[in-house]
Amino acid sequence: MQTFNISPRPSTGTVKDIAERSQGDYILLVTKQTELRWVNYGLERMEQVARDTAAAMVYADHFQQVGDKLTEAPVIDYQCGSLRDDFDFGSVLLVSVPALKEAAAGMSESAYKYAGLYDLRLRLSRLGPLVRVGEFLYYEVEDDTRASGQKQFDYVDPRNREVQIEMEAACTDHLKAVGAWLAPEFKAVDLKEGEFEYEASVVIPCKNRARTIGQAIASALAQKTSFPFNVIVVDDNSTDGTVQEILSFKDDPRLVYIAQDPSYHAIGGNWNAAIHHPKCGRFAIQLDSDDVYHDGTTLQKFVDAFYAQNCAMVIGTYQITDFQMNIIPPGIIDHREWTPENGRNNALRINGLGAPRGFFVPVLREMNFPTTKYGEDYAVGLRISRDWQIGRIYDVVYDCRRWEGNSDAALDIIKTNANNFYKDKLRSYELKARILKNEASK
Secondary structure: EEEOOOOOOOOOOHHHHHHHHHHOOOOEOOOOOEEEOOOOHHHHHHHHHHHHHOOOEEEEEEEEEEEEEEEEEEEOOOOOOOOOOOOOOEEEEEEHHHHHHHHHHHOOOOOOOOHOOOHHHHHHHOOOOOEEEEEEEEEOOOOOOOOOOHOOOHHHHHHHHHHHHHHHHHHHHHHHHHHOOOOOOOOOOOOOOOOOOOOOEOOOOOEEOOOOOOHHHHHHOOOOOOOOOOEEEEOOOOOOHHHHHHOOOOOOOOOOEOOOOOOOOOHHHHHHHHHOOOOOEEEEEOOOOOOOOOOOOHHHHHHHHHHHHHHOEEEEEEEOOOOOOOOEEEEEEEOOOOOOOOHHHHHOOOOOOOOOOOEHHHHHHHOOOOOOOOOHHHHHHHHHHHHHHHHEEEEEEEEEOOOOOOOOOOOOOOOOOOOOHHHHHHHHHHHHHHHHHHHHOO
């Protein structure tokens, strides 16, 4: 068996060169230059699983060495919707040589400077399964020790723009190959549909946010608009004084307070309670319970964007701050990788669509949010983008605060894996739905 050290972002030429030099049934690709050590018979176990499953590629759980500390680093199973270019396989990939040669045969020597390995694994996934061995088989040295809340924004860093363009191109080619690519043709939306007392509603789902909910509500009520709006706060059985903070605003007639029953709701269920409330406005605009609007113009900008861009959903731009409202890295998150022509396809590659989000309520009521506390917004965004255009606001309209109680500032590997697996599952659902949509239109 041959072993090749390969960059995580090799050129296609490098991949083709390795394919031409490969012999035997399997080769080992190692994507890190740091020390690699095997658990006894770990490599033999990977090869055994590869043969037993006729896999195009096998990867495995492993251990990570960070300084003097050794930790477990489990990975997750690959799904058809695991289209993220940052999917974590670990640094060791056992690849079928026949599959590698077939995949590389379709590559262009000059196609990619950065996306060669990403393109390869997408091609391999069309030739056979990508199989995870759920056993700890090797030791690797981890040199990226940043928290999850920092790593998640790498793909929107302007310094990585050239990389992201290539990744999008590789993903788009894959979607076309599997029949899931959608042309930029969208359903029309009648924004005057239905009768609403309010033009817009700010929706704030919350649970145990006594420290921040008051600031969020005050931020929403301070909006200056040319239309009537209200603020719908949905409390999911808080026990820490959150309800008292909410009720301190009860004298403002624009406040709508919804107290959930003790059954399971999560963020998605709280959103559903808001959008189906008779006081909900024509447009529902997100505000998380630990964040604030950037200034008093946010709501007006959203409603203006809906009418100007004639779309079913609008996504704004936010900036990351600490709890004292100081801007912290990576600063402004504007998701400029979105394009009207290919945004709906690229949405299957990136791990989020941006914030804050605004929805045209008649469309939203057709599908509802999944009853979950993570990824509910991404699920709805994917579903909307399948049929309708999504509009954008590239001015900063929202301040997202990172603090010790924030829900996604620093997650452990188990929680990160669970979140990523769920979003991959959402992508899998959507991928299959788009394939069926295309087949039905033939």
